[in-house]
Amino acid sequence: MNDDRFDVIGRVTRRQDGHAMVTGRQLYSSDISLPNMLQARVLRSPYPHARIAAIDTSGAERLGAVCVTPEDVPRVKYNERQVSVPAKTYRDRTVLPDKIRHVGQGVVAVAARTEALADKALDALDVGFESLPAVFDPHEAMRDGAPQLHDAVMLGETVLPIERNIACSREAVEGDVARGLEEADLVVENEFTTGRAYHGQLESKAVVCRPEADGGITVWATTQSIHNTRQLLGILFDIPLSKINVQRVPIGGSFGSSIQMNSSVAICVALALKAQKPVKLVLTREEDMYDHCKYPSNIHLTYGVKRDGTLTAGHLKTVVDIGGHNIQAYPLLGCMAGWFVSLYRLPHLKFEGTAVYTNKAPACAMQGYGNPQVTFAVESMMDTIAEALDIDPIDLRLKNYVGLGETFWGQGPTVRSVIRSCGVEEMLLKGRAMVGWERRGSPARKTGRFRRGIGVGRGFHTSGTGAPTPGEVIDYSTAMVKINEDGSVDCLTALMCHGGGTLEAGAKMVAEELGVPLDRVGISPSNTRSTGYDVCTHATRGVYCGGASLLRAAQDVKKILLDFASRIIDVNPEALKVQPDTSRGQGFVFLPGAPAKRISVAEVAKTAQIKGWGSIIAVVSHRQVNCPPCFVVNFVEVEVDTATGQIRPVRAVAAVDAGTVINPDLAAGQLEGGLCRGIGLALLEDTTYKPDSGELTCGGYLTDYKIYTAQDMPSLEDLSTFFADTYEPSGPFGAKGVGEAANNATAGAVANAIYNAVGVRLTEAPITPERVLSALTREAEQLQQGR
C-alpha cells in the first residue's frame, strides 16, 4: 500500500534496527556486562502466605556475597506502576516484603562475583518462614474469616484499611438499568471467564545497576518507561533525579510485562548501592512467571434488547483476581467499564467491578488491559442475541456499534472523547466477503466428527490516554529534533519500541515533515538525562502520542529551517516547500516553479552554523487531547474435532482501522502476532496453581505453560490482513494506534466460530479440549432429556 499523499508515510521501508537484530549486534538489558560486575540471585518464598520469622545471611557473607534483607531496604511503600496521578496510586509493597503474599516472592537477595558463587550463597542463606493459611479464589477471599493478605495499604498519602481482601472497586452508571431491561423484548445473561495468561516475552526481566562516584546510579533495565523507573528509584532510595540515569535499552518483547518498574529493579539497585559495585540481576524463566501475569476475568453480563435488535440496557459485573499486590487494578476497572460501554450503544448501563487480593502472582497489564476479556464476553453475547432474534450477527453489530460522532470512553469514565474516524462498517463488510460468510450455515445442520464454523469478533483499543483535561492517568511525550550540519537529522525521545516499529514510525514522520530522506533520520540512543518526560510506551500510544510529539518537534524545526533558508535564498518562508531527493541523499528547500530558488537542507544548516545563527533544533512536550479508538475486526474459521475436543483455527481475516498506516508491513505483522496471542488466550493459555502448595502447575517451564510454536501454531491455510481506509483528524498524519487492538477481538471470534461449528456456547477461556468435550456431552444429554 503506497499513499501518494506522502513520500515515506505508508511505504514499506527496511526498518533501521533490523540489521543490528539480524546480525546479532542488538544488545538487550540481559546482555549488558560491565567490569567488576557482580551477579545477583534472589531467595524466593516457597510459601504462598507466610511471615518471615528469621533471616541469617552469615553463611552467604562468609562466601563473600553481598546480601540485602528486608531490614536493609527502604521501608517506603510503593506501586511498581507510576502512570496514575499520585492520589489514585495504591501503594502496597516495599523493595523486599514485610510478609510473603505469593510463592516466588523475593525475600533476600545476594550478589557475588559469578553466577555459580551467587547460587552457592543463595544455598547458604537461612530463612525461617511461618506459614499462614492462604486463599487462591477471589470469591473465597471475600468471605468473612478468609485469610487477609493486607491489613492496610496507602492510597496517595492516606492509609486505606483493606477489608475482605477487596483491593478496590468501581462503579459506573448511566440511565437506569432496571428500566432498560424492562423495556426490552429479550433479556440475555451469561457468565464468562478468561485465564491468567503469562506474558511470555522472550527476554525474561533483567536489570543492571552501576553505582557512580557522585552517589548516583546508572540503570539498564527491561522497562517500557525509563522516566517512571527513574522517578520511582529516586523516591525509594532518596537520590536526586539528576544523579539517576536510566538508559533506554531494546527490550526482548513486553506485552505489558514491563509497564511497571519491575520489583527486581529496586532489588538490584539495593544490592549495587550496598556492594558499591555494578550488579546484574536476570530473572530465571520460573521467577519471571511468578513476577506477573495477565488480569483474568470473571464477568457476569446482562443485555436487554428490542425485537429489532436495538440494545436497551447492559449490565456488566466483574470480579478480578489480582494476586498478591495491587499494581493497577483501579485504572483497570475503569478501563473495563470503558471497553464495555464503548463497544455498543447502551441507553441504560451499569458497570460494577471488584478487584480482589489472592495469594498468587500479581496480575498486571497484558496486551489489551481488560479489553480482550470484556470483548470476549460482549462479542459472545452479540451472537447469542443475534441467534435468538434471528438477525445476522454482522447486521446486529452494525446496528448497535459505537461509531462516528459518538462518545467513546478511552480510559474509563473520566476520559471521554468523540469518535472522528471509524472504519467499522468497511471492515465488517469487506471481511465478510473475504472470509466467505455465506459458507457459515447453521450448526444444527452440521454433522460428522470434524465440523467447521466461522465467527466474527469486533473490538477496538484506545490510542493512548490523552484527554482535554488532566485525568487520573498521566499522558504526554517529549521529543527533541535537530538538523545536523550535513542535513541529517537526530531525534531524541524516551519512547520505547517493543518490536512493532514505533520508533521507525517516528522517524518516518520526521522525515516526511522535513522532506529529508528516511535513511538520514536517526533515532538516537537515549536515557533519562538526555530526554524529557515520556509517560510510558503503553496503551497503544506509541505512534499516536509519541509520534505526534516527534512530529510537533519536527514542525518547530521546520519553521527554523525555512526561516534560515529564506535568509539565504531570499524568499518568503511561507512560500517555501521541502522535498527529499533520494538520489542525492538530501532534503531540499525550494520555491515551487522557480528552479533557482532551491537549496539543500545541509547547506542551510551549515550556513547557519558558519554565520552563527544557531542550531536548527527544537524540543516539544506534547499531550494529545484525544485518544481515538483503533477499531479491529477478526473473522476466524475453526475446525472442531468432536471426538477429542481439539480446535484448529484454519482461516482468519484480521483488519484494523489505524487511520493512516505508517508502516504497513510492520502493522500487518502486529495484526498477525496479536491474532496468534488472541488465539492463545482463547484456546490455550492460563497459569493455574496447585491448590495445596500455591505453586504454578507448569512449574515455571515454558513447555508446560504452553505457548504456540511454529509447528503447533494453528497452521492457517489462509491468513489475510487489511487496513480500513480512514484518516484520524487528531492523529499525526492521520494515524491512530494498532498494538493492543490486534488481539482484542480474537477470543470472541474464536468462541463464535466454535458455536457456529457445533452449536455449543463455550464461555470459559482457555477453551481447552476437556471443556469442549464436557460441553458437548452436556448438550447431548440435554437434547436427549428434551426428546
Add this chain to the structure above:
Amino acid sequence: MTTYPIDIKVNGEWKQAEVTARETLLDALRNRLRAFEVKDGCSQGDCGACTVILAGRPVNACLTLAVQANGKEVTTLKGVGTSEQPDPLQKSFVEHGAIQCGFCTPGVVVSAKALLEANPCPNREEIREGISGNLCRCTGYTQIVEAIEDAAAQGRGGVGEREDA
C-alpha cells in the same frame, strides 16, 4: 571450583576458555567468550533462543555442556553472516518484517540456517518443523516462515526454481 581448559572454534576462530564441569555451552559462550548474540530465554531447553550450530547440528546451547564442545566448531548468528556480508536469510528476515523485538531472531536464523543446509528446498511444513524448537512471542511465525521460504528460493537462484533437484 575446578576448571578445565577447552578449545572451541567459534565462527571460524579458535578460542580458549576455562570452564567448570557443569558449565553449559551457553554460559561459556556468553560469560567467557562474550558471544552475546547467543540469547538466553529460559536456560531450560524450552525456547530455542540459545540455538547454535555445533559440529554441523543445531543444538540448544543451554542443554549442552561446554566441555562437550571441546575441539569442535560452533556457529552463532554472527557466523551465519555479517552486516558487510549478510546471509540471504538475514536479508530476507529484514525484508519480510520477520523480526519484531528481535530476541528470538538469533536462534531462529541459526535454526533456519541449519535447516537449509540439510534441506535446501524445504516446504512450509518442513520449515515449521525446522523452527519448532524456537519460540517467537511477537510475530505469530507467519512472516518468519515466509522469510525462510524466500531465502531458500534465493539460495537456489530464483523463486521456485531449483537446478540440482
